[in-house]
Every structure is written in C-alpha cells, then in structure tokens.
Amino acid sequence: MASDQDLYPLNQNLLRLLTEKIYEKRKTAASEVERMMKEFVTTNNTAMIQKLIKVLAQDLTLSDNGHYRKGGLIGLAAASIALGKHIRIYLPQIIKPVIACFNDADSRIRYFACEALYNVVKVARETSMPYFPEIFDVLSKLCADSDTNTKNGAELLDRLVKDVVIESRTLDLEIFVPLLRERIYAKNPFVKQFLVSWISVLDSAPEVNILDYLPEILDGLFTILSDPRLEIRKACESLLGEFLHGIVTSPQNVDYAAMINILIAHAQSQDELVQFTAILWIKQFIKLSGERMLPFASGILIAVLPCLSFESDSRKNVRENAKQVNQELVRLIPREMEDTPEKCDDILTLDLHGIVDVLIVNLKHDAVPTRLACLRWVYSLFDLVPRRTFKSIDKLFPALLVAIQDTSDEVILATLEVFAELSSVCDQLQVMYKSSENQPEISYFRRFIGELLRIFKGDRSMLEERGHFMIRQLCLLLSAQDIYEVIAEILLEEADPKFASIMVQALSSILLTASELFELRNLLKDFSTAATHKLFEKLYRCWANNSVAAVALCLLTQRYQHACAILEVFADIDVTVEHLSEIDKLIQLIESPVFTYLRMQLLDPAVNGYLVKALYGLLMLLPQSEAFGILQRRLDCIPWQKHSEETANVGIPKNSSRVSSGSKIDIDFEELLNYFRKRQYLLQTELRKARRASNLLSSL
Structure with missing residues (x-):
C-alpha cells in the first residue's frame, strides 16, 4: 500500500473515498480533489498542480490495482473541471492515461473512463482536437461495448465530442480519414450506425470539407447501404443523398474519376437500393462532368445495360435511371471530323475497344431491351465515330450475324439498320482506305x-x-x-x-x-x-x-x-x-x-x-x-x-x-x-x- 508521502497531496483517507462503491462517498472525494486543484490554480502553484496530476494519472489511473484506476479516473475528472482553461497546459498528462483505460477488461473502469473523458473534453473542447483520432478510435469501439452502462456513457461522450468537432477550426482530416476508412468496413451494426452518424456530422461541420475525402470512404458507405437493417439503410441513404446534393451544388472541385469506378461496381449490386443509388450517382456524374466520363464508358455500360431489362415494378426506378444514363452517355460522343481523318484517334478519350467488347457480350443477353440498346450503340458508333469503330469491325461483324438470327423482330430490324449504316460507312471509307496497303478490303455489304x-x-x-x-x-x-x-x-x-x-x-x-x-x-x-x-x-x-x-x-x-x-x-x-x-x-x-x-x-x-x-x-x-x-x-x-x-x-x-x-x-x-x-x-x-x-x- 502506498504511503501518504507517496500519495501527496492526497492521503489514505481521500484515496479510500475515491475508490468507494457508494456514489455519495466518491462524490465527496471528487469534490475534495476539485477544491485542492482550484486552490493550486488560484495560487498559481504549478508544482503542486503537476504533482496532483502525476499522482492521479500515473500512480492511480495507470496502476495495476483496479480500485486505484477507478479512483484515478474519478480524480482526473474532478481535477480537469477545476483546471478550467488552464487544462490546455496539462492536457497530455491527463488525457492519455484516461484513453488507456478504455481497453480495460473491467466494464466499470471503462465506464469511469467515459465519465472522465467526458469532463476532460467538456473543459478542454477545442484544445482536445489534436487527440481526436484517439478519441474517435475509442468511441468506435465503445459503441458496440457489451456493457450497457458503458455504452450509454459512450453515447453521452460521443454527443459531446460531435458538438466540439462542429465548433472546431483545427480538426485534421488528413489524420482522421485513414482511421475512418479503416473502420468503415466493420461488420458490427452499432459501429456502422456510429460511422454514418459521424460522417454526417463532419459533413455538416462548416469548417470541414469532407467532400474532398469522399473517394476514400464512398465504397465503404455503399457497403453500409447494403446492410439488411432498415434504420442503418435509411441513415446511410440520407447521408449519400446529402453528399450528392453537395456535389450537384459545387461540382467544380469534385474528383469524379476517383469515384466513378466505385459507383460502377455497386451499380451491379444485387441489392436494389444500392444499385439504384449508384446508378443515380452515375447519372449525375455524367450530367456534371460531361466528356470526362467517356474514358469510363465501357464500365458504365457494363453496369447499366443489364438494368434496361428489369420488368418488375420494384426495379422500375433502376430501369428508368439506367435508360437515362445510357442515353446521356451516347450524347457525349462527339462526331469525328471528316476533314481530318489522320487525327481521328485524338478526337476524344473514348475506350472504344472496351465499349465494343461490352456490347458484344450484351448482344447475347437474355432480354430484348438490352440487346436492342447494344445495337443502337453500335449504330451510333458507326454514325458518330465511323473510322475508329471500323477498326473493330472484325469483332463486331460475327456478333451482328448472330443478332440477325434473333427471335425478336425488333432486334432483327435494329440489326438490319446497323448493317445499313455499316454499308454507308464502308462507302465513305472506301476512298480513305483504298490507297493503304495495310487496310483490309471494304466489302462488308x-x-x-x-x-x-x-x-x-x-x-x-x-x-x-x-x-x-x-x-x-x-x-x-x-x-x-x-x-x-x-x-x-x-x-x-x-x-x-x-x-x-x-x-x-x-x-x-x-x-x-x-x-x-x-x-x-x-x-x-x-x-x-x-x-x-x-x-x-x-x-x-x-x-x-x-x-x-x-x-x-x-x-x-x-x-x-x-x-x-x-x-x-x-x-x-x-x-x-x-x-x-x-x-x-x-x-x-x-x-x-x-x-x-x-x-x-x-x-x-x-x-x-x-x-x-x-x-x-x-x-x-x-x-x-x-x-x-x-x-x-x-x-x-x-x-x-x-x-x-x-x-x-x-x-x-x-x-x-x-x-x-x-x-x-x-x-x-x-x-x-x-x-x-x-x-x-x-x-x-x-x-x-x-x-x-x-x-x-x-x-x-
């Protein structure tokens, strides 16, 4: 047992009260610690302030004795209140031992740690922001704590920290976002709710531009959106809606390229809400960024072409938005300049070979609307970029011959229209290619x-x-x-x-x-x-x-x-x-x-x-x-x-x-x-x- 000399300025009696189970006795001890600290602050006795913090933090809070750890946490909470604005000087000595106690196996100690940190943050507020990543890490674990009291205490602490973050001008997202990205794939539903609520708070904070970091967390948010629990899905859907609204409102600084492949992947989800939301985002991206989406056209088509065949009422919105995406994407393709054939490869950054491969695959799709959409794409490519499309004719021609044998009259008619356009293109290109030894004979009609x-x-x-x-x-x-x-x-x-x-x-x-x-x-x-x-x-x-x-x-x-x-x-x-x-x-x-x-x-x-x-x-x-x-x-x-x-x-x-x-x-x-x-x-x-x-x- 530590002597009074070791505990100074505490004593054995005060220590006993700090570690009591009875709330009134602990409250009395905490009041005494608070009185002592106020006296030291008033007299500007920094040595005694340091001494009291050291005893509470090092000797008690970090002790191997569980009772000492409880007493230390209670004492640090009281000392923090007494320090007031002066806490910024001593915050490292106070906050680190408190955070260390959140990993304790004893649920009571974790609960006391919540109380202590609540008081520390309540007093320190903006000064505590350098420790925000550590605090967030603690909260992300406590939200799924097995002990109800600890979880309730963590919720109170969480609300306080959110208020502080909203007021903060010094939150460092460069440090925080990697931690958020790491946690965002958690399986626990409480952690998912916690993360969605926090991202929503960051989005609403006036001094924080979370949109700059959206590419790093977007995939995780869509993963959360697929959760089977209704409350989580609704919260995540609302958050994604806010983000999309922010993008539409300020589209100029958005990194579309960093997010479009994420959206393409989730647009192929079997989950209806995830698929609809992803396609809705893709539609807005095409409207906002225009030709910058052309390099990703093949991926977008992989996602939307199968959706055109949805027949159920539940997937009607998915089908209609996919149809709009498909139409808008075609409109982005600029027409080749007829007078500069030698520059036709530089007209636009269009992954034409990738698009052709996707169209060939989907020409075999079970549903007629998808096959028709593919044929309309082929027609548009021959119409808009005939020289570049003609380079893929050896891949397209066999696929079109299969399409001409389709069971649907609509598909056959569309295929005939493509062949008619191909015939016209061949006539136009005959003069261009006839002098080239390396080009094949144009006799496709x-x-x-x-x-x-x-x-x-x-x-x-x-x-x-x-x-x-x-x-x-x-x-x-x-x-x-x-x-x-x-x-x-x-x-x-x-x-x-x-x-x-x-x-x-x-x-x-x-x-x-x-x-x-x-x-x-x-x-x-x-x-x-x-x-x-x-x-x-x-x-x-x-x-x-x-x-x-x-x-x-x-x-x-x-x-x-x-x-x-x-x-x-x-x-x-x-x-x-x-x-x-x-x-x-x-x-x-x-x-x-x-x-x-x-x-x-x-x-x-x-x-x-x-x-x-x-x-x-x-x-x-x-x-x-x-x-x-x-x-x-x-x-x-x-x-x-x-x-x-x-x-x-x-x-x-x-x-x-x-x-x-x-x-x-x-x-x-x-x-x-x-x-x-x-x-x-x-x-x-x-x-x-x-x-x-x-x-x-x-x-x-």
Missing part, C-alpha cells in the same frame, strides 16, 4: 448479303418465317436495286440449284408484292434505259433458277415474247406440284394491282399478241383448278371482236416488242433462253438425284 443467304440456306424455316420481312426492311433502308443486284450476283455462284430456286422464288414474290420495292418495279416495268436492260439481264440469269419466277420477271418487264419462249421450254421440264403451286400464285398476282397495266394491255390483243399467248401458255400448264378458272375468265374478257379475223385467230402481231420509242435493246434473248435451258436442266438433274437418294434411303 456484299459479305453481309452473302452471310445472310448462307443463314437462309442453313435454316430454311428462317427464310420462310422471316426472310421476306428482312429483305423488305433492307430494301427500305438501302437501295433495293443494289440489294437485288448483289443477291443475284451471289446466287449465280450458288452450287445448290435447289436453294437458288427457293431463294429466287422468295425474291420474285417480294419484288412483285412489297411496297418497299415500288420504285424497282417501276424501273423494270419501264425498261427504257440501257441501265435497266443490264439490270434485267443480271436478274434474269439468277431468276433462271426458277422457271415460274423467270416468266414473272418477263411479264413485269413486258418481255412477252421471251415469256412465251420460256413457257415452251416447260414442255421439257418435269412440272411438279411445286411448279403448279407457283403458277397458281402467279395467276393470283396477275389479278392484283401490280399487274393492272398488263390487264389493260389485253384490251389491244393486236399489239400485245405475245402477252395473250403467254397467258394461254400458263393456262395450258394448269390443271382445271380454281386458278385455271380465274385465268380463263380473264382471257374470255379479251375483246377479240374489235379486231380483224386474222389478228383474232393468231393474236400475234409482227411487232410486239413494247419498248419506248428511241430506246434500243442490246440483249441477246436467244443466249438468255439457252442459259435458262441449261439452268433448268441442271436443276432437274439435281432434283432427280435427290429423289433417287431419298428413295434409296427409304428402301434401306
């Missing part, structure tokens, strides 16, 4: 048409179900003449005559019925220019793969004499049910508005004798069916009685070539007829082989 035909060949059901729709849309987006010419050129090299015949049948049907091909039909019907003659010849050689389609082309172009010649070849062709079905459809078309001009020409059989003969030829091919009756009734309407007996009987005038005056037809129809015979012979041979193989397989 023809390549696309070839791949489309390959897809149709491999999947006949797609040709039947979507082929007409796709070709019509292509003709609407691009030149129908160009499309038909390219298809004809490719089909001329087709090794499978059966597929070529099926494809020509589809193309002929579209040509004769679709409104999108109105101009091409009129061009062929007019047949008045050398260019039209070349087009006819090119189409004819392809159409020769299908005998009925070839007749229809001749009727459309008013080459009635050649139509008659083709029909004569039918005598040598194995006319199948498929042929009869196609002839039936042609008869229906002859009765449609497309062939109104043809029907009107029947009023003058003397001039249009080959037309009459061609129609009779079709009639002779048909069995007596409904189509036979329709055509027969039409032919019965020809006004034979208005013409001479010779004309009526023969019906074939000497001059039946319907070509505008002054135009010359430089077409070798005899050569075309021979070509038609060869193609039909080849087709018939292949069909017989296929039937023999089928019969053999059946017999086996």
Whole structure:
C-alpha cells in the first residue's frame, strides 16, 4: 500500500473515498480533489498542480490495482473541471492515461473512463482536437461495448465530442480519414450506425470539407447501404443523398474519376437500393462532368445495360435511371471530323475497344431491351465515330450475324439498320482506305448479303418465317436495286440449284408484292434505259433458277415474247406440284394491282399478241383448278371482236416488242433462253438425284 508521502497531496483517507462503491462517498472525494486543484490554480502553484496530476494519472489511473484506476479516473475528472482553461497546459498528462483505460477488461473502469473523458473534453473542447483520432478510435469501439452502462456513457461522450468537432477550426482530416476508412468496413451494426452518424456530422461541420475525402470512404458507405437493417439503410441513404446534393451544388472541385469506378461496381449490386443509388450517382456524374466520363464508358455500360431489362415494378426506378444514363452517355460522343481523318484517334478519350467488347457480350443477353440498346450503340458508333469503330469491325461483324438470327423482330430490324449504316460507312471509307496497303478490303455489304443467304440456306424455316420481312426492311433502308443486284450476283455462284430456286422464288414474290420495292418495279416495268436492260439481264440469269419466277420477271418487264419462249421450254421440264403451286400464285398476282397495266394491255390483243399467248401458255400448264378458272375468265374478257379475223385467230402481231420509242435493246434473248435451258436442266438433274437418294434411303 502506498504511503501518504507517496500519495501527496492526497492521503489514505481521500484515496479510500475515491475508490468507494457508494456514489455519495466518491462524490465527496471528487469534490475534495476539485477544491485542492482550484486552490493550486488560484495560487498559481504549478508544482503542486503537476504533482496532483502525476499522482492521479500515473500512480492511480495507470496502476495495476483496479480500485486505484477507478479512483484515478474519478480524480482526473474532478481535477480537469477545476483546471478550467488552464487544462490546455496539462492536457497530455491527463488525457492519455484516461484513453488507456478504455481497453480495460473491467466494464466499470471503462465506464469511469467515459465519465472522465467526458469532463476532460467538456473543459478542454477545442484544445482536445489534436487527440481526436484517439478519441474517435475509442468511441468506435465503445459503441458496440457489451456493457450497457458503458455504452450509454459512450453515447453521452460521443454527443459531446460531435458538438466540439462542429465548433472546431483545427480538426485534421488528413489524420482522421485513414482511421475512418479503416473502420468503415466493420461488420458490427452499432459501429456502422456510429460511422454514418459521424460522417454526417463532419459533413455538416462548416469548417470541414469532407467532400474532398469522399473517394476514400464512398465504397465503404455503399457497403453500409447494403446492410439488411432498415434504420442503418435509411441513415446511410440520407447521408449519400446529402453528399450528392453537395456535389450537384459545387461540382467544380469534385474528383469524379476517383469515384466513378466505385459507383460502377455497386451499380451491379444485387441489392436494389444500392444499385439504384449508384446508378443515380452515375447519372449525375455524367450530367456534371460531361466528356470526362467517356474514358469510363465501357464500365458504365457494363453496369447499366443489364438494368434496361428489369420488368418488375420494384426495379422500375433502376430501369428508368439506367435508360437515362445510357442515353446521356451516347450524347457525349462527339462526331469525328471528316476533314481530318489522320487525327481521328485524338478526337476524344473514348475506350472504344472496351465499349465494343461490352456490347458484344450484351448482344447475347437474355432480354430484348438490352440487346436492342447494344445495337443502337453500335449504330451510333458507326454514325458518330465511323473510322475508329471500323477498326473493330472484325469483332463486331460475327456478333451482328448472330443478332440477325434473333427471335425478336425488333432486334432483327435494329440489326438490319446497323448493317445499313455499316454499308454507308464502308462507302465513305472506301476512298480513305483504298490507297493503304495495310487496310483490309471494304466489302462488308456484299459479305453481309452473302452471310445472310448462307443463314437462309442453313435454316430454311428462317427464310420462310422471316426472310421476306428482312429483305423488305433492307430494301427500305438501302437501295433495293443494289440489294437485288448483289443477291443475284451471289446466287449465280450458288452450287445448290435447289436453294437458288427457293431463294429466287422468295425474291420474285417480294419484288412483285412489297411496297418497299415500288420504285424497282417501276424501273423494270419501264425498261427504257440501257441501265435497266443490264439490270434485267443480271436478274434474269439468277431468276433462271426458277422457271415460274423467270416468266414473272418477263411479264413485269413486258418481255412477252421471251415469256412465251420460256413457257415452251416447260414442255421439257418435269412440272411438279411445286411448279403448279407457283403458277397458281402467279395467276393470283396477275389479278392484283401490280399487274393492272398488263390487264389493260389485253384490251389491244393486236399489239400485245405475245402477252395473250403467254397467258394461254400458263393456262395450258394448269390443271382445271380454281386458278385455271380465274385465268380463263380473264382471257374470255379479251375483246377479240374489235379486231380483224386474222389478228383474232393468231393474236400475234409482227411487232410486239413494247419498248419506248428511241430506246434500243442490246440483249441477246436467244443466249438468255439457252442459259435458262441449261439452268433448268441442271436443276432437274439435281432434283432427280435427290429423289433417287431419298428413295434409296427409304428402301434401306
């Protein structure tokens, strides 16, 4: 036991009272210590002040004896009150022993430490700020203390320290923020609440600009936001809302780049609130910082593209904000300057390769809205930055070919629009690249048409179900003449005559019925220019793969004499049910508005004798069916009685070539007829082989 000499200016009696369990006795002892210290302060007896603090702090508070530690803490609290403003001189000797007691295993000592530190900070206030990191560290542990009294005492201390911080002008965030960052990933819910409350206090402090340090704690705050406890989520959501408001109010000094990747990561969270909040922040960042977000575009797309497919009402806000982010991001991309192609790589800091990779991945997304958004992005890139986007064409092209086979008509239409834009871009870049030895040949339009035909060949059901729709849309987006010419050129090299015949049948049907091909039909019907003659010849050689389609082309172009010649070849062709079905459809078309001009020409059989003969030829091919009756009734309407007996009987005038005056037809129809015979012979041979193989397989 220490002697009175060792305890001076305390004594054994005062020590006993300081360590009593009874509150009144401890209060009496504390009053005595306070009286003594006031006396020393009044007389300016610094030696005795130092001596009393040393005894209370070193000999008692840091003692191995638990009772002494309690007494020392009580005494230091009283001494601090007595010191008043003079405490700043002695604060290091007082506060450090008190803080050391917060690690004590005895909950009573931790509680007394709370009381002591409360009194020290209450007196010292601003002077205690250099010790704020140590105080904060203590508080962050006490908020989750297992002892209720200690936790309550810590809450009182916490409120006091917050008041002091708000008033403070000397808080050093450079020291404090690392400690905050370390604690912010704590698992304990009380610690999470404590941290959120403290960050909120710092945000409200007029002399503290916590926004400067937001990048260091933002990830932790979003982690806290995902806590399952409602009160923690609400508090954190409110705090993040305040921060975002501060950013919107003063956007000029915000380090967007340091935070955007954090937001991108949390925008992919499975937690609805976290995801919504992160996307909301990203939207504001794009609005506030503009093109500075372009280097992060690929990451932003990774986060927002899947969100476009959310259908539930609970995720409606996420979907709508993601949609806005997607739209705003596209608007940030500046258009390439056409007159400075050599500088196109320096126009903007856009991670185009990264964006393309993200789009390719999401083109396979399960949801249609996401796939559509990806295709709109590809379209925009070809439109806005064609030179740079073209460098990624070898990656994009296969992905677009997959998209063209999508189950959604919307996706197919969007893909066709992309290919149409790609075709336009290729035309623009042809001049730029043709002189460069290192650049690939730009023939993606023809390549696309070839791949489309390959897809149709491999999947006949797609040709039947979507082929007409796709070709019509292509003709609407691009030149129908160009499309038909390219298809004809490719089909001329087709090794499978059966597929070529099926494809020509589809193309002929579209040509004769679709409104999108109105101009091409009129061009062929007019047949008045050398260019039209070349087009006819090119189409004819392809159409020769299908005998009925070839007749229809001749009727459309008013080459009635050649139509008659083709029909004569039918005598040598194995006319199948498929042929009869196609002839039936042609008869229906002859009765449609497309062939109104043809029907009107029947009023003058003397001039249009080959037309009459061609129609009779079709009639002779048909069995007596409904189509036979329709055509027969039409032919019965020809006004034979208005013409001479010779004309009526023969019906074939000497001059039946319907070509505008002054135009010359430089077409070798005899050569075309021979070509038609060869193609039909080849087709018939292949069909017989296929039937023999089928019969053999059946017999086996």
